[in-house]
Amino acid sequence: MAECKPAWLSATQFERGLAAFEAVLDAEGFHPTPTAAAEFRDPFAPSDWQDFLPSAALQPNSVEQVQAIVRLANEHKIPLWTSSQGRNNGYGGAAPRIAGSVVLNLRRLNRVIDIDEESAFALIEPGVRFFDLYDAIQTSGAKLWMSVPDLGWGSVIGNTCDHGVGYTPTGDHVAHQCGMEVVLPDGSLLRTGMGAMQGNKAWQVHKRGFGPSLDGIFMQSSLGIVTKMGVWLMPRPECYMPGWLTVGKEEDFPAMIDALRPLLIEGVIPNQPMIYNAVCAASAVTERKDWYEGKDPMPDTVIDRIAEQPGLGRWVMRFALYGRDGIIDRQREIVEQAFAHISSIAISFNKYDAANLPELENPHERVQAGIPSNDLNQMTKWYGGEEGGHIGFSSVLPVTGRDMATLRDLVRAKLEAKGLDYSAACIASGRTLIHVALVVFDMKDAEQTQAAYDACKALVEPAAKLGFGEYRAHLDFMDLVADQYDFGGHASRRVHETLKDALDPNGILAPGKQGIWPAALRDPAARNK
Ligand SMILES: Cc1cc2nc3c(=O)[nH]c(=O)nc-3n(C[C@H](O)[C@H](O)[C@H](O)COP(=O)(O)OP(=O)(O)OC[C@H]3O[C@@H](n4cnc5c(N)ncnc54)[C@H](O)[C@@H]3O)c2cc1C
Structure with missing residues (x-):
């Protein structure tokens, strides 16, 4: 019997969903109980708090596994809460906004795909920590410097996705990301900016593509899962x-x-x-x-x-x-x-x-x-x-x-x-x-x-x-912070909700992230039944 689950699912429904996840993962990636998922709780929350308790954690090792999990989450109506390293300490760590969500942690997608010294960028996966990128740059011999936050154990992508900051001249991490690959809430794959064109040479060097820019809607977001991202580096100074x-x-x-x-x-x-x-x-x-x-x-x-x-x-x-x-x-x-x-x-x-x-x-x-x-x-x-x-x-x-x-x-x-x-x-x-x-x-x-x-x-x-x-x-x-963004009778929230409903009609990705709730959970009473 499930110890903790999304409130709107029966134990049987939830266990059926977990079994479906298990079928697409290896043993290393499947942690089906709150106890097995304990490291993804908020490290600074009182131990008796149940409000942000994850029911389970999944750690896929490929983009295809991420896509499969997202499709199954839709089928079984199971909410997923994405983290990369999951060390967002001070803001809730890897814990989800709504108890019973399944943590989707991307530590195992940890490749530094490219370090381009000529144009001073790297292309990385979400599990790459600041320590890892630093080591990869050193090993490559490239004369490049990167930006790090005060703690190096977090991931470059997770930190950027939460609008994080570091302290070299490329320390505004959002300003220095360029080009994303994103698994959308229906499990399909998108590349932003110039990456939208197959084989384009400028994906990591030009921040915009053709038409409205999309990268921003995948940060502090419940609209997608970033599986690759370009990061601008700086030439090593004299x-x-x-x-x-x-x-x-x-x-x-x-x-x-x-x-x-x-x-x-x-x-x-x-x-x-x-x-x-x-x-x-x-x-x-x-x-x-x-x-x-x-x-x-x-x-x-x-x-x-x-x-x-x-x-x-x-x-x-x-x-x-x-x-x-x-x-x-x-x-x-x-x-x-x-x-x-x-x-x-x-x-x-x-x-x-x-x-x-x-x-x-x-x-x-x-x-x-x-x-x-x-x-x-x-x-x-x-x-x-x-x-x-x-x-x-x-x-x-x-x-x-x-x-x-x-x-x-x-x-x-x-x-x-x-x-x-x-x-x-x-x-x-x-x-x-x-x-x-x-x-x-x-x-x-x-x-x-x-x-x-x-x-x-x-x-x-x-x-x-x-x-x-x-x-x-x-x-x-x-939620309280989101409430303060009230210009135009909360016009910004209405646009966020419109996007949420259009892209994630089953509301399976990070419900409640930044106060944006899917239609079915917009009434707080619905979150507990
Ligand atoms: C002492 C101390 C010092 C700190 N100093 C700093 C600092 O200098 N700068 C700073 O920015 N923070 C700082 N923090 C906060 C935090 O520890 C870091 O921001 C850390 O890098 C975040 O953890 P992470 O990289 O593992 O992100 P994660 O926990 O993996 O992700 C953070 C959030 O981003 C989103 N996200 C993560 N991955 C994805 C993805 N692949 N796709 C879509 N969304 C995703 C999720 O909403 C997630 O909740 C500090 C914390 C402490 C305790």
Whole structure:
């Protein structure tokens, strides 16, 4: 008897579906119970939560198997929840939005199909982790650099599909993907852009095809399963110059953001700088108990003590310059001049010959050179050590000091009202800041865990009222975030639903992803019967 299943199927119907999946997979790819699928639960969800529990997991090893699974899911009305590596930690991991869904995990599709040094791109499958792509580039001998997020264990495609970010000049991953192969909800295969033409030579170099561009509708999406994707890489620069900027006084922070904006828009700073507050910077190398044992939110006196440590500040920005010797020296001068009027700011740089990089000890310097690492996972251990949890509350704002200050004050107040520390990492990208509140908690502490999830939900509407939306959200408040995108009486939701109904009439792909529900489950009551 099935322990967990989609609510609208009988146990017999569900078991019949599972048997059909088993027939098209090998033993390694078939995990038919919640226990067998345990590694695809949200690692940071309380253990007694059943809301996002997967019933089973499937790990196909070919595109044909993915297609067969999708066709069977239609036949048996079984919802599938796609992941590539399935390490979307902080946003729900690999867990599905609706309990009883079957996880379709693509780790076994793990080929780096092509690395093209001439045009600086790679063509990869969904199971390829950042570590794998890095190794493949090194092995090929190509003089190319890639972008990585702070953790290298995720997949390039999964991260891109959830609008993820990295920290070299190709760190806006959506902007640097080019050409997809997608299994559609009916099991048929599509290639986007120039790939729509058989044998076309420009699939990985030209982002558009003929007619409306389709790639965007397969990201943060329940309309298809990406089975191949092109990724743009950057030529290895002559020099690599990571920099650190510290802001000693909290009141100087808005001015620092305003001074940063023109450097980003002009391209003087070409990568995606990360700006941490003192708590977040400390969490990369220490635990909370090293600073403060109080149950209340960390007071400013303690935060100041952290900020006074060498290399830290109330806020710290990591960033990097890349390019020809001499040119980046001039860029460095421009950066230094841009912040010279702010008295509490200090800036330092390291300069490396990129062709002969030494072993970089600092994980921040590795990440900005596109070298994968998992060291920064330490941040989740702030409260609970090995049992520390984390939710990303990730709002988007313009790069202005006034918006930054408004959002900072709101998020800090809401977290502190729930007894939590305000830990923030802001990713700057061109005209945008993504303010990620790392809502950290101790999973052993049920009350604090609940407070963390409640704090995120309590933030969504006030942030929207101030003009800030989330670019990505945990399963627990995905619907609430989607509700805020309300222009034109939720015109955007209506278009999403129209596409969903047309392409996936049985609603089998990722129901509820980004708050988009198939027709049969649009009424919340229908999801439990
Ligand atoms: C300490 C810490 C630091 C982090 N730092 C970063 C960071 O710097 N940048 C960042 O972006 N994130 C970061 N994250 C969040 C997350 O860990 C990464 O984004 C990670 O790369 C996502 O996991 P994945 O690549 O395995 O994606 P997956 O879990 O495989 O996929 C994520 C989502 O994308 C969709 N998807 C995946 N594969 C497909 C497919 N083949 N077809 C269609 N849709 C698909 C699904 O909706 C899925 O839920 C961090 C998390 C933690 C805990």
